[in-house]
Amino acid sequence: MTEFQPVLSQPYLIEATAKITGHSQKEQAHERRLELNKAVPKTALEEEYPLEVPLCVQPPEQPDKKAVEETEEAGGSKKEEEKPVLDTGEDNGEQPEMGEGCVVGEKMASDTKDSLPAQIAHGYAGEPWGELFTQAVNLHKLGVEGDQDAVKEAHKLLEKLRSLAPKNTLAEAYYGSATSLLGRDAANPTERFNKAIRGLKILDSVVAREPESIEIRTLRAYVCYRLPENFFHRTGTAVEDLSYLAARYEGDPSFSQDFYCQVLFDLGASYKRLSQDQEAESTWQKLLSSAKDPKYIELLRAEGFHAAGLIPAQDTGQKTKPQDGKIEKKLAEGIKLRDLALKGDTEASRKAFSFFKKAMAANPDEPLARAYYADCMSLAARDSADPGEMFSTPIKASKIMDSAVNSSPGDVRIRMIRAYHCFRLPEAFFRRTAPAIADFEHLIQMHEKDQSVFPTETYWQLLYDLSVAYQRLRLEEEALSTRKKLLSLNPDSKFKALIDENGGHELVRGPLEQLSPDNREAFYQEGFRLHDLGVAGNPAASKMALDLWQKAYEANPGDTVARAYYGSSMALAGRDSAEPNAIFGNAIKGLVHLNRAISRDRNNPRIRLLRAYLAYSLPEVFFHQTKRAIKDFRFLKMVCEQEDSVFPRELYHKILYDLGAAYQRTGDSEKAQKVWGKLMKDSPDSKYKALLQERMGAGDEDQPEENNK
Numbered sequence: 058m059t060e061f062q063p064v065l066s067q068p069y070l071i072e073a074t075a076k077i078t079g080h081s082q083k084e085q086a087h088e089r090r091l092e093l094n095k096a097v098p099k100t101a102l103e104e105e106y107p108l109e110v111p112l113c114v115q116p117p118e119q120p121d122k123k124a125v126e127e128t129e130e131a132g133g134s135k136k137e138e139e140k141p142v143l144d145t146g147e148d149n150g151e152q153p154e155m156g157e158g159c160v161v162g163e164k165m166a167s168d169t170k171d172s173l174p175a176q177i178a179h180g181y182a183g184e185p186w187g188e189l190f191t192q193a194v195n196l197h198k199l200g201v202e203g204d205q206d207a208v209k210e211a212h213k214l215l216e217k218l219r220s221l222a223p224k225n226t227l228a229e230a231y232y233g234s235a236t237s238l239l240g241r242d243a244a245n246p247t248e249r250f251n252k253a254i255r256g257l258k259i260l261d262s263v264v265a266r267e268p269e270s271i272e273i274r275t276l277r278a279y280v281c282y283r284l285p286e287n288f289f290h291r292t293g294t295a296v297e298d299l300s301y302l303a304a305r306y307e308g309d310p311s312f313s314q315d316f317y318c319q320v321l322f323d324l325g326a327s328y329k330r331l332s333q334d335q336e337a338e339s340t341w342q343k344l345l346s347s348a349k350d351p352k353y354i355e356l357l358r359a360e361g362f363h364a365a366g367l368i369p370a371q372d373t374g375q376k377t378k379p380q381d382g383k384i385e386k387k388l389a390e391g392i393k394l395r396d397l398a399l400k401g402d403t404e405a406s407r408k409a410f411s412f413f414k415k416a417m418a419a420n421p422d423e424p425l426a427r428a429y430y431a432d433c434m435s436l437a438a439r440d441s442a443d444p445g446e447m448f449s450t451p452i453k454a455s456k457i458m459d460s461a462v463n464s465s466p467g468d469v470r471i472r473m474i475r476a477y478h479c480f481r482l483p484e485a486f487f488r489r490t491a492p493a494i495a496d497f498e499h500l501i502q503m504h505e506k507d508q509s510v511f512p513t514e515t516y517w518q519l520l521y522d523l524s525v526a527y528q529r530l531r532l533e534e535e536a537l538s539t540r541k542k543l544l545s546l547n548p549d550s551k552f553k554a555l556i557d558e559n560g561g562h563e564l565v566r567g568p569l570e571q572l573s574p575d576n577r578e579a580f581y582q583e584g585f586r587l588h589d590l591g592v593a594g595n596p597a598a599s600k601m602a603l604d605l606w607q608k609a610y611e612a613n614p615g616d617t618v619a620r621a622y623y624g625s626s627m628a629l630a631g632r633d634s635a636e637p638n639a640i641f642g643n644a645i646k647g648l649v650h651l652n653r654a655i656s657r658d659r660n661n662p663r664i665r666l667l668r669a670y671l672a673y674s675l676p677e678v679f680f681h682q683t684k685r686a687i688k689d690f691r692f693l694k695m696v697c698e699q700e701d702s703v704f705p706r707e708l709y710h711k712i713l714y715d716l717g718a719a720y721q722r723t724g725d726s727e728k729a730q731k732v733w734g735k736l737m738k739d740s741p742d743s744k745y746k747a748l749l750q751e752r753m754g755a756g757d758e759d760q761p762e763e764n765n766k
Contacts (some may be wrong), residue, residue: 186221189214190228197231200238208238226263230273233259237280247484250491251530253284257291258535264298271311274298282323287459288488290495292330293466299324318348322356329360332463338362384425385470388416395433401718403440404726410437424465428474431457435478440722442678451482455489469503469510472496480522485637490529497523517548521555525594533597555593572605574612581618584609588626592670596633602626610650617658624650625667632674644675648682662696662703665689669712673719683722690716710740 193214200208215232222228233256240252260277267273278298281291299320306317321344328337341362344353385392391412397405413430420426431454438450458475465471476496479489497519504516520543527536540556572580584605591599603626609619624647631643651668658664669689672682690712697709704712713736720729 186218189221190218190225193218193228194231197235197238200235205242208235208242211235212239226267226270227272230260230263230270230276233257233263234276234280246488247530250288250488251532253289254491254494254530254532255535256280257284257289261294268301271302271305274301278302278323282327286330287455288491290459290462290492292327296324296327296331299327314347315350318344318350318353321347322353325362326360331466332460384420384423387420388413388426388429391416391429391433395429395436398433398436401722403722403724406433406436406440409433422464424461424468424471427464428458428461428471431455431461432474432478435482444678447676447678448486451487454478455487469500472500473511476500476519477522480526483640484529485634485640490526494523494526494530497526514549517543517546517552520546521552524556528594528596531596574609580605580609584622588622588629591626591629591633599626599629599633603630617654617661617664620650621654621661621664621667624648624654625671628671641679644671644680647671648680662693665692666704669693670715673715677722683719687716687719687723690719706740710736713739 193211196207196211196214200211212232212235215228215235218225218228219232235256236259237253237256240249240256243249243252257280260273260280263273264270264277275298278295281289281295281298284291286292302320303317303324305311306314306320310317321340325337325340325344328334328340341357341360345357391409394405394409394412398409410430410433413426413433416423416426417430434457435451435454438447438454441447441450455478458478461471462468462475473496476493479493479496482489484490500511501516501519501523503510504519508516520539524536524539524543527533527539543552544556572583574580584602587598587602587605591602603623606619606623606626609616610623613619626647627650628644628647631640631647634640634643648668648671651664651671654664655661655668666689669686672680672686672689675682677683693704693712694709694716696703697712713732717729717732717736720726720732
C-alpha cells in the first residue's frame with residue numbers, strides 16, 4: 058500500500074456496486090478516479106502528492122445484545138449467531154478461490170449499508186429526530202461512495218441534528234466525517250484543507266468526550282487513515298484508534314472477527330507508513346494467526362511482508378539504532394549556522410547545508426541529524442538561483458523530515474524543526490500549513506501535560522503561530538479561539554501587540570459604505586489602517602484594503618499615494634492567494650503601480666517605504682528586486698538621518714537591519730557589516746542586538762538554543 062494510495066480504489070467503497078454495473082473492481086475504481094479528476098483540476102504539486110480527503114468507512118455492525126443473550130441461553134455460540142461484517146467466504150464451510158472477486162470489505166460495505174441505519178433507527182426510534190438521523194447516515198454512505206450532492210445533503214441534515222440533539226456524540230462524529238468529505242469535493246485547495254482540518258477537530262472533540270465508542274473510534278480511524286500523511290500527519294491517530302479497536306475485540310469481541318482482521322491489516326499498514334516496521338510486522342503476524350482467509354497472505358505479499366513459515370523471509374538488516382545523547386554537541390556548530398540561515402544569512406545557509414550533509418553521511422540513522430539536514434536543504438533552496446530547485450528541493454526535504462519524525466515521534470526538537478519548516482513554506486506552492494498545525498497542536502499538548510519539555514515563552518509562541526496557521530487556511534473561528542486562549546495566559550506584552558497587529562480587534566471601526574473618497578482624510582486613514590493589518594498578516598484586512606484603495610485610485614488616478622497603496626494592497630492580496638498565478642500576477646501589477654507612483658513623486662518617503670518592503674519580500678530568483686529595495690532603503694535611511702520626525706526611531710532601526718540583510722543577500726557582506734555596525738551604535742539595547750551579534754560573529758558561543766523555530 059503506497060503512502061498516497063488513491064482512496065477510490067478501496068474495496069470498501071467500490072465492490073458493493075460492482076455487481077450492479079458489471080464492472081470489475083479495478084475498472085470501477087479507475088472510472089471514479091477519472092470522474093473526480095475531471096471535476097477537480099490539480100496543481101503540479103498535487104499531481105505528485107494528491108490530496109486525499111477521506112472516504113470514511115462505516116462503523117462495524119454491532120450484535121443485537123438481546124439476540125446474543127437468547128442464543129447463549131439456548132446453548133448457542135455468540136460467534137455462530139453473529140452476522141459477519143466482512144465476507145470471509147466461509148459460508149457452507151467453503152472458501153473461495155483467490156481471484157474470484159472475493160475482496161476484503163465487500164460484505165462490510167453491503168451489510169453495513171443496510172444494517173447500520175436500521176440499528177440507528179432502532180436505537181433512536183423514540184426520538185423525534187430519529188428518522189432524520191437515519192436519512193443523514195444513508196446520505197453519508199452515498200457520499201462515501203463518491204456522491205457529492207449526497208455529501209452536501211448529509212452535511213445539512215447533520216448540521217440540523219446538532220441543534221436538535223446537541224448531546225448526541227455519534228451524530229456529531231458523522232458531522233465531522235461529512236465535513237471532511239466536503240473538503241474532498243472542494244475545488245479550491247485552501248477549502249480542502251479547511252474542511253479536512255475542521256472535520257478532524259470535530260472528531261477529536263467527540264472522541265475526547267466518548268473515547269470508548271466503537272462507532273466513533275472507527276469513523277475517526279478511517280478518516281485519519283485515508284488522509285495523506287505528508288499533508289496532515291494523522292496516521293498516528295489512525296494507529297491509536299485502530300489499536301484501540303483491536304484491543305477491544307481481543308478483550309471482549311463486540312464486532313465480527315473479520316472486521317478485526319481488517320483492523321489488524323490497516324493497523325499494520327499504518328505502522329508501515331510511519332516506517333515503524335517492527336510494529337507492522339508484529340501486527341501482521343497477529344493477523345495471520347487470527348485470519349482463516351488466505352486472501353490476507355496475498356494482501357501482505359503485496360505489501361512486501363514476509364510471514365515466517367508462510368512467505369520466505371528476508372533480512373533487511375534494518376535495526377533501530379539507540380539515540381546518541383551527545384548528538385546535539387556534535388551538531389552544535391551546524392545548529393548555529395542554521396539559526397543564522399533562518400534569519401536570512403545566505404552564506405550561513407550554504408555552510409549549514411554542507412555541515413549537515415557531512416553529519417548525515419557520518420550518522421545516517423540519527424533522526425535529529427536527518428531533521429536538521431532536511432531543514433538546511435530547504436533553506437539552501439530558498440537562496441538558489443535555480444527556480445526548479447526552489448520548488449523541488451523543499452518537497453524532497455519534506456519527505457526526509459517526515460522520516461525523521463517517524464523514526465523518533467516523541468522527540469520535541471525534531472517536531473519543532475518540522476513544525477517551523479512547514480510553517481515557513483509558502484502555502485500556495487507546498488501545502489504544508491496543515492502539517493504545521495498538526496505539529497503545533499502536538500507540541501502544545503505535550504507542554505500542557507509536562508511544562509518542563511520547553512520554556513513557557515516557547516509555548517506562547519507556538520499558540521500564536523498556531524493561530525496564524527489557522528488564519529492562513531481561513532479557519533477564523535479556530536484562530537480566534539487560539540488567540541483568546543493565549544491572551545488568557547497573560548503572556549509577554551509582545552504577544553498582545555502581535556495579536557492586535559494581526560487583527561485581534563475588529564477590522565472595521567465603522568461601515569465602509571459610509572466612507573467616501575471625497576472625505577479624503579477619513580477614507581485614507583482607514584485605508585492605511587487596513588493596509589498595515591494586511592502587512593501584519595491579516596488576509597481579511599488585505600482584501601478590504603484592496604477594495605478601499607481601488608476606489609480611491611479610480612476616484613483620483615493622479616493621486617500618487619492612492620495609486621501606491623493600491624499597488625501595495627494588490628500585492629498583499631496576491632500574497633494571501635491560494636493560486637500561484639495570482640501571487641505572481643498581483644506582485645507584478647502591484648510593482649507597476651508603485652513604480653509609476655514613484656516616477657511622479659520620487660521623494661515621497663511613504664511611497665518609497667511601500668516599494669522597499671514589497672521589493673525586499675519578493676523571491677530574488679524570480680523578480681530580481683533586491684537592488685531596487687536597497688536603493689529605497691538607502692533613500693529612507695538618508696531621510697531618517699536628516700529629519701527625525703519623518704518616521705519613528707524604531708522604524709529607522711528596522712530599515713537599517715533590513716538594508717544590511719539586503720546587502721548580504723546580494724553578497725556584499727562589507728556594506729552589510731557597516732550598516733549593522735551603525736545600528737549597533739545607535740541602538741545598543743534594542744531587540745536587534747542579539748541578532749546582530751550572531752550575524753557579525755560576536756554571539757555568545759555558550760548560549761543555548763531556546764527553541765528550534
